[in-house]
Amino acid sequence: MRTSTRRSHRLVALAAVAALSTGLLAGCSKDSDDGNSNSGGGGGGGGGGKTTLTIGTFGVFGYKQAGLYDDYMKLHPNISIKENVTTKTDVYWPKTLTRLQAGAGTDDIQAIEVGNVTEAVQTQADKFVDLGKEVDKSQWLDWKNAQATTKDGKLIGLGTDVGPMAICYRKDLFKKAGLETDRTKLAAQWKGDWSKFVNVGKDYMKKAPKGTKYVDSASSVYNAALGGESQRYYDKDGNVIWDKSTGVKNAWNAAMEVATSTMSAKLKQFEDPWNKALSNASFATVACPAWMIGYIEQKSGASGKGNWDVAAAPTAANWGGSFIGVPTAGKHQKEAIALAKWLTAPEQQAKVFAKQASFPSTPSAYAALKPLPDTTAYFSGAPIAQIFSDSAKTIPTQIFGTKDQPIGTAITDVGILQVEQKGKTPDQGWDAAKNEIKDVLGQ
Structure with a gap:
């Protein structure tokens, strides 16, 4: 991972990853x-x-x-x-x-x-x-x-x-939910748009196996979707444009569809509850960069062998x-x-x-x-x-800025969290993120 354009503490948490x-x-x-x-x-x-x-x-x-x-x-x-x-x-x-x-x-x-x-x-x-x-x-x-x-x-x-990004999914859970399990056909259902991926999740939740969710978190969907957008938090001249960015809006909208539904397990990636959920097959999909393959194999354990599969992500993305x-x-x-x-x-x-x-x-x-x-x-x-x-x-060429990580953290750990875990509206979550980003930028 060396990764990541994502949150700095998440980089720290990618411990002991036996990647592939x-x-x-x-x-x-x-x-x-x-x-x-x-x-x-x-x-x-x-x-x-x-x-x-x-x-x-x-x-x-x-x-x-x-x-x-x-x-x-x-x-x-x-x-x-x-x-x-x-x-x-x-x-x-x-x-x-x-x-x-x-x-x-x-x-x-x-x-x-x-x-x-x-x-x-x-x-x-x-x-x-x-x-x-x-x-x-x-x-x-x-x-x-x-x-x-x-x-x-x-x-x-x-x-x-x-x-590079893909979608790792539990085909045993998909089968129990009455969904397509073939990786090629499944990828075709959500190709080109993360909202299509969310729509598959809506179908999953109609017959979800007891105690399971479709995704690990709304923040995970946000980060994965943003990883495939050419426009992020800055423009080519170094100006902060996060609140006007088409890429951010697209990723935010996909995350809000998840956060305002029942399809999220509301877990923080790489923390103990998330690891436990992997071993217990508590969620059916996770956006997985290449390096996460080994982590899933390690944490999911022997019971996951032959039940996990990999399909192309909705859009080419990098983490x-x-x-x-x-x-x-x-x-x-x-x-x-x-x-x-x-x-x-x-x-x-x-x-x-x-x-x-x-x-x-x-x-x-x-x-x-x-x-x-x-x-x-x-x-x-x-x-x-x-x-x-x-x-x-x-993967598209993306423009990064010096405050990419703290801006991203404000959106996921403040804005999305407000909606997913505290029941706030998407507008209230957006406003909370905006206030946090103002502090980050010293505005």
Whole structure:
């Protein structure tokens, strides 16, 4: 997940995700401490005349786990690689910003989470090497490159993983409710519009198995729907437009249909009640980025095997992803650029996927992606890699701003919550969100 353009505390909560296979999704590991496993900054001379390159990351990126560092050092005997890992993203990024602004103490390569990349592009671009001059940018998804590109065309980071969206659903519950269970036919019923997805939920609730709901929460539907909208909280000039945004209105309306109905379990994702509901089959669907597949498999347990399936989402959407950049303050820029290019090349991204299913941002890697057989069997033989690949290729380019996360949190944790859990009207929820956002923006 590295994810997420969503709420920062939700990023923290994506703990122990065995995404599609074993290991943790890069950058979405559980935050269990406040600092580095290896503190320190810029690279220096290694033993035996080697050049030591340092890589600053957060969570688990998968490079070490997939053996990429060892592979690179075998190919380049003069290079030694040291990864400096900060567990918490909300500790990693402020610390990185301080070092970037000071022009000292940075690692030779710095990871950038998608929730922070707009701030990096708008305020720290001069602190990073323009990698667009060093690579063939067509290797990456266009919308992925756009997230890390300045207005004057400077590319400050190379894409690592992305979080294409699908719908994970319990076909056993759908069958009991008298609904379509075939993934292709089901996807066709809600294709193109999240309101169609909600309409399927209305049908589900007519004959819902006792004690079950259609979705986990209205906020989940809001975030998933917004992930497929090109217009979010800011315009291309950096102006806040959340209350006029077509994308926000579309996502809000879908969420309100859920919040004012009986189809929501009203659960916060990744908290204990949500985990328990997964194991108890208490809700029938969840919007799932690629990295959530493993989490569902883990938390739903043996009883879910063959009952879960995966269908294409109503619209192509993204949740999560990161980049790696080369600070200009680094002592070994030439060597760092070469390593960054190699780590993010399609072949290496495919190896990370094979180890822990961080979904590549390089389309040429997609044809060879294969989840573990156990995971495929768990999700009823769904063509998981194909579904997520198709989504990744058609996700729209989205504009992000420096306050994206707190604006989103105000809408979900204040506005939607007011309606879903406190019985307020959609207009009252909208007004509550608006007041909260004014505080966030200092208006």
